[in-house]
Amino acid sequence: MPQSWCTNRFPDKKEQSGTVYFFVNDLKFLTEMAKINFITKAGVEMQLEAASGSVMELAVNNSVPGIDGDCGGVCSCATCHVHVAPEDWAQTGAPGDMEKDMLEFDDNASEFSRLSCQMSISDELDGITLKVAN
């Protein structure tokens, strides 16, 4: 990867000569894929990976049964509902206000429910397991 391209990561610091901004190893994060495990209603396990986008998009593009993403990710259809494995809850974090409202009256909802269109993929999510709700 050309060095000039790399330094653009911190354009405001470009002028400070003599400073090492990052090690080449750090570049890994640019291409780092987060692996996400899906378990469908039928019990099928699928491991998928992506570097960006939402968890819903990853699932839709790989035809994970039960994640339809009908509204395109604008928090209006709840067809992207997943249950986060309890041990991964700290990694995903709790739903936002609107997301919580969308889930409250869902008979399928649990304390670990999330709408996967509201979860954006980053290395933070690497290794988590999600059970598809529908």
Added chain:
Amino acid sequence: MEDTQNQSCLIVGASHAGVNAAFALRRAGWAGTISIFDRDEELPYHRPPLSKGFLSGDTTVEESLLKAAASYETEQIGLHRGVSVRAIERSAKRIELADGTRHAYDKLILATGASPFIPPITGLKGSDKVFPLRTAADARGIRAAFMNSRGKNVVIIGGGYIGLEAAASLRKLGGEVTVLERENRVLARVTSPEMSAFFTDLHTQKGVAIATEHNVSSVEQHGDSLTVVCAGGLRFSADLVIVGVGVRVNTELARSAGLKNSNGILVDGRMLTSDPDIYAIGDCTSFHHPRYGREIRLESVQNAVDQAKVAAANICGSSTAYDAIPWFWSDQYEVKLQMCGIAAGYNRVIVRNEADSTPCKRSLWYFTDDQLVAVDAVNHARAYMLGMKILKEGRSPAPEKLADPEVELHPRSIMP
């Protein structure tokens, strides 16, 4: 299911309905070939962002694809873009493309949708500064014309959802926007006077001029600038004009093939047309909705996707009937409107504003006598989902409890 290995399913239209049908067919076990044809050159994309995040520059068409390009390959779905279907030969069970080639089908799905209606007003047709808003190309054209214009003056003909969303998106970018509506309120065909008033206030506060009872009689072009002339002589100058006055259903193919039509291609609860091997889904269909007891035609993503799933299930042999509750949304500025049910014919509306909520969470509950028929929720996903749940169960909350903001919005509190 009968063996579909050597069968062919063709789909006309690669948008919300057609694309979802193709993938639903695979999931339902269709083992034969699947080919989708669309005259649009683009990889199939979500239309709702076109008037929202795309116009305002918050998202791109590439970020709004219905499915990634690779998904079509993985699922072995043949996607033929930039191809127009010219005719259906029902007796030979094949379709003819614009270039004369023919493709045979065992099952055919029509997902031809609708096209923007351009009213016969002098000067609307043929101008490169007048745009409908249905396709990615339309939206790109609007964005380019807007960005390149000096005055950023926009006149929008038609105060429906698309017109108002476009107004909000371009206003966000600093446009001087005027919405001209023929009726005495915006959204006249699609929502209640209460909601119309809410959106008129919202746009007015944001600096968009809303002019109702303004009937456009002609559009004049002088060089780069346009003048929109209304009956009565009022004139509005514009750098570009967006026409959002509704659609014409794409029924030509079905009509010339002799399929039954009314307000759209007529289908039964399984999405089957009057030909036992031809299904129709999405904006182009007219159907009897069991929940409402009458024939309707819907223009929404929900309807397109749910009908696609029903058609696919029936084609693959599991008898399923469509009876989904309609839902819809609209984003304007920071306001999110979510709707479920069909309000038509209501005779009572309860307006509920949640105490101490900023921005105000508001919901409108429409009743026909004592029966809840629809809910409109403004920034209030909780009311929207509660409404959806109650409508699904066929129950109705007690209007006087709903009307009282002190009573919590929860089934345990608002039911009679």
